[in-house]
Amino acid sequence: MERNPSELSKTKFDLVVIGGGINGAATAREAVLRGLKVALVEVGDFAAGTSSRSSKLIHGGLRYLEQFDFRLVRESRLERRLLRDIAPHLARPLPFLLPIYHGDPYYPLKIRAGLMLYDLLGNLGREDRHRMLSPRETLELVPALRPEGLRAGAVYHDSETDDARLTIEMVIDAAERGAVVANYTEVRALALTTQAGGRAGDLVAAEAQDRLTGRRHEISSRFWVNATGPWVDHVRALVPGFDGSRTIRLTKGTHLILPQIAPHHALFAAIPSDNRIFLMLPWNGYSLLGTTDTDFQGDPAGVQPDRADTEYLLSAVNRVLRQPITSNQVLGSFAGLRALVIEPGESPSANTREHRFHQDPWARNIISICGGKLTTARALGEKLVDEIIDRLDPSPGIAASRHPSRQIPLPGGRTGPFEAFVKSSTERAAAEFGLPRTLAERIVRTYGSRWPLVLGLTREDKRLSEPLQGTPTLLAAEVEFAIRHEMAVTLEDFLLRRSGLNWAACTPAGSEAAPAVAQIFARHLGWDAERRKTALDNFAKLAGSGVRK
Numbered sequence: 383m384e385r386n387p388s389e390l391s392k393t394k395f396d397l398v399v400i401g402g403g404i405n406g407a408a409t410a411r412e413a414v415l416r417g418l419k420v421a422l423v424e425v426g427d428f429a430a431g432t433s434s435r436s437s438k439l440i441h442g443g444l445r446y447l448e449q450f451d452f453r454l455v456r457e458s459r460l461e462r463r464l465l466r467d468i469a470p471h472l473a474r475p476l477p478f479l480l481p482i483y484h485g486d487p488y489y490p491l492k493i494r495a496g497l498m499l500y501d502l503l504g505n506l507g508r509e510d511r512h513r514m515l516s517p518r519e520t521l522e523l524v525p526a527l528r529p530e531g532l533r534a535g536a537v538y539h540d541s542e543t544d545d546a547r548l549t550i551e552m553v554i555d556a557a558e559r560g561a562v563v564a565n566y567t568e569v570r571a572l573a574l575t576t577q578a579g580g581r582a583g584d585l586v587a588a589e590a591q592d593r594l595t596g597r598r599h600e601i602s603s604r605f606w607v608n609a610t611g612p613w614v615d616h617v618r619a620l621v622p623g624f625d626g627s628r629t630i631r632l633t634k635g636t637h638l639i640l641p642q643i644a645p646h647h648a649l650f651a652a653i654p655s656d657n658r659i660f661l662m663l664p665w666n667g668y669s670l671l672g673t674t675d676t677d678f679q680g681d682p683a684g685v686q687p688d689r690a691d692t693e694y695l696l697s698a699v700n701r702v703l704r705q706p707i708t709s710n711q712v713l714g715s716f717a718g719l720r721a722l723v724i725e726p727g728e729s730p731s732a733n734t735r736e737h738r739f740h741q742d743p744w745a746r747n748i749i750s751i752c753g754g755k756l757t758t759a760r761a762l763g764e765k766l767v768d769e770i771i772d773r774l775d776p777s778p779g780i781a782a783s784r785h786p787s788r789q790i791p792l793p794g795g796r797t798g799p800f801e802a803f804v805k806s807s808t809e810r811a812a813a814e815f816g817l818p819r820t821l822a823e824r825i826v827r828t829y830g831s832r833w834p835l836v837l838g839l840t841r842e843d844k845r846l847s848e849p850l851q852g853t854p855t856l857l858a859a860e861v862e863f864a865i866r867h868e869m870a871v872t873l874e875d876f877l878l879r880r881s882g883l884n885w886a887a888c889t890p891a892g893s894e895a896a897p898a899v900a901q902i903f904a905r906h907l908g909w910d911a912e913r914r915k916t917a918l919d920n921f922a923k924l925a926g927s928g929v930r931k
Contacts, residue, residue, distance in 0.1 A: 383557040385869045387564040387592045387599055395419045395562075395603040396780075397770060398588065400569050400617055402426075403433035404545070405737075405751050406609030407552035408763035410561055412787050416767060417780040420561040421601060422553065423590055425568040425613075427875045429549035431682070432611050433756065434879050435718025437637065437661055437672050440465055440473045440757045441540035442503065443735065444650065445659055447496050452503070454736055458757045459504030462541050465760070466506060469548065469792040470800035471830030475506060476542040476663065479515075479524055479647040481702055483531045486652040490514065490534040497538050505539060512538040524644045528704045537647070542663060545756055546879035547828070550868060551792040558793065565869055566593040569601075572620045574745055582746040585621065594871065605770050608750040612682035612719040614740075623744030629752045630721040632682065633730040636691035637672035639714040639889055640707055644669065653698045658731050660698040666886040668713065671695050675730040678719055687715040713889045714925070723753040737762050739769065747773075760787055794830025807833060815840055815847055824855055828882035836863045852894030856881060861902040871907070873899055873921045888925035896921050 395418075399410045402424025410422040424430075442458040443451075465473035482490055497512035505511055513536070520535030521527055557563045571589040588601045608617045614630050640662075648663035662671045674691045692709055700706040722730075723738045737754035749769070754762050764785050771780060797803040804826050811822035815837045826833045839859045840847040846859040864870035864880040873896055877887035886892050896918055904914045 383554050383563065383867055383869050385564060385871070386562075387567050387590070387597070389562045390421055390423070390564060390567070390590060390601045391599045393419060393562075395421045395601070396774065397421075397605045397607065398423070398601055398603040399607045399609055400588075401607075401609035401611060401613070401751075402428040402549070402553060402563070402565060403431055403609065403611050404429070404549045404552070404756055404759040405611070405754050405762055406607070407433075407549045407556070408759040408787075409607055409609060409751075409766050410563070410763075411552045411556040411559075412760070412763040412767045412785075413770070414556050414559045414561045415786040415790065416771065416784070418767075418771075420556065421603070422556060422561055422563045423567040423569060423601070424565045425593070425610075427565050427872070427879060428553050428869070429546040429879050430874075432718045432720065433549045434546035434884065435635070435637075435716050436545045436756050437635075438543055438545055438663065438665060438670065438884070439476075439540055439661070440543050442500060442757075443755075444496065444500055444538070444540075446735070447499060449732065449734075451734070451736070454734075454755075454758075455500070456503045457761060458755065459500075461758050461761055463504055463506060464788060465543075465757075466541070467795075468787075468790065469551065469795040469830070470797050470803075471794050471827060472543050472548045472551065472792070473541045474543070475510065475539055477647050478538050478540060478650045479520065479644070480536045480538065480650045481520055481524075481527055481532060482534045482536070483528075483652075483702065484533060485531070485654055486533075487654055487657060488652065490536075493534075493536050497536055500538060510539045512536055524647055524649065526643050526704055528702055540648075542648075542665070543756070544828075544882055544884060546884055547882065548756075548792075550880060551794055554793050554868065555790075563869075564590075564592075565875075566871065567591070567599075568593055569617065569620065570598075572622070574622045582744055583623075585745050585748045604747065604774055606748040607766065607770075608748060611721045614721060614750050614752060618742060618750060621742065621745050621748065624742075625744075628724065629738075629740045629750060631724045631730075631733060632678040633720045633722060633733070634676050634678040634685055634691075634717055635673040635720060636687040636695065636715060636717040637670055637885075638687075638692060638695050638712050639665075639716075639886065640669040640671055641711060641713065642667060642669050643703070643707075649699075649702070651698075651702050653701075656731075660695065662699060666883060668886060668889070671699055674717075675720075677730055682719055685717045685719050687717045691715070691717070714885060716885045716888070721752065739766060763787070792830075794832045796831040803831075811837060817847065821849070821855065821857070824882070825857070825860075835867070836860060839863055839866075850895045850898040852898065853892065856883070856895055858898070858902060861899050862906075865903065865906050871903075873903060873917050874924060876903075877921070878924075893922070893925045896925075 515535035575583040
């Protein structure tokens with residue numbers, strides 16, 4: 383996958399997707415798999431917004447059962463199973479421990495009934511079923527829990543993911559199958575045909591600007607999708623005839639990065655004060671704690687954690703911990719925005735996570751995606767492409783009925799049984815490339831079946847097999863690979879969205895790799911000393927934006 387925005391002007395597309403988050407990536411991949419000529423453009427980097435700032439889970443949403451949203455839970459559970467088949471390296475089963483304390487809004491019998499239904503709505507087999515625990519068994523699994531007031535516990539199963547790499551692998555697959563994809567490409571204007579009698583017109587062209595070179599490109603297409611998440615209404619406003627209406631509600635979700643507390647289980651527990659829950663999961667050697675859910679009114683690009691978010695989350699988790707976590711122990715934080723379908727009168731947490739395809743009456747060939755979840759993005763793309771194909775004139779090679787994204791693995795997903803693959807590939811990587819076993823295993827788990835492409839670069843230059851200074855878990859080869867084959871053009875592109883570190887790269891330990899990464903980018907992209915310093919300063923500001931005091 384190489385960046386070449388000039389290709390956007392060389393053909394008339396069947397579909398242009400504006401927005402390179404998970405919904406846009408899944409839609410573009412689905413469309414190109416079904417024979418459409420597709421372009422995907424993103425104003426920043428792929429997954430740079432909400433799609434790298436989630437709770438890192440592929441899950442059914444146990445709490446949605448309380449809202450009687452059985453259809454969404456069922457779909458999510460089925461998508462979890464499917465993602466285990468097409469991307470086993472990016473949908474890793476994870477046991478969740480749900481401790482039940484006196485004062486919680488639920489009791490053991492209610493939890494047992496809910497988890498029985500959760501299992502029926504789709505699990506991965508016998509070992510994936512829930513089980514109820516006594517207080518003693520609960521504390522044996524997670525000794526960090528507070529014993530006072532503990533009534534019982536329950537274990538159930540969902541999956542953990544690298545949200546950014548899941549998004550990027552969908553983009554990579556679309557590009558390798560013929561889609562034209564471009565990050566750092568901003569749609570600045572949209573042109574609409576006029577119809578007699580005030581009828582809806584067709585969107586025929588977009589003016590896009592390459593934010594790295596300043597060059598402008600005209601894009602033409604038969605159909606368009608607005609998949610820009612928090613910026614959906616900003617893009618709608620570019621279409622002539624926009625009436626100023628809003629289609630989405632923005633809510634902020636903040637996560638804290640903490641020292642590892644429970645290395646083998648995620649925690650799912652009540653926040654009785656406002657009838658919510660928190661999640662804490664083992665993640666990159668840390669614990670990831672989230673999330674808040676508060677309305678947001680500002681510029682989506684400026685969303686950041688604040689002190690109130692930190693205090694709220696620490697108060698929630700400290701209610702169930704034997705040894706409280708202090709704010710000085712917070713290693714980092716990040717915040718993202720949910721772009722939810724507007725439901726008047728609902729609280730942020732009660733607002734549906736279902737998606738809606740919005741059609742403005744003045745433009746008949748553009749659909750805006752409102753709402754949705756990371757877990758169900760593939761299914762969203764499938765439904766949307768079904769609708770688009772129904773509305774396009776038939777063209778040779780376009781498949782209206784089959785749904786290939788259900789069976790075709792993502793680029794790193796051709797592994798077979800995953801743990802057996804990890805074992806054999808780790809041994810092979812360690813032997814062929816002289817890597818420590820732990821490092822070889824991390825490479826295999828991060829890139830799945832693409833790991834030989836990453837390590838193959840070390841045959842060109844043995845120095846690429848050396849760990850980056852300050853970070854023994856990253857190789858120089860990974861930076862080279864991201865620049866050459868995954869369209870990385872900034873330090874954040876690699877460290878936050880391609881390396882597998884995600885936001886752990888902004889912890890004090892993770893940030894130590896930035897200077898070495900900057901040297902490799904400078905060599906490839908011709909940065910001078912001033913440009914390299916600017917890149918490091920920008921990353922330092924990003925790494926320091928979390929509330930740690």
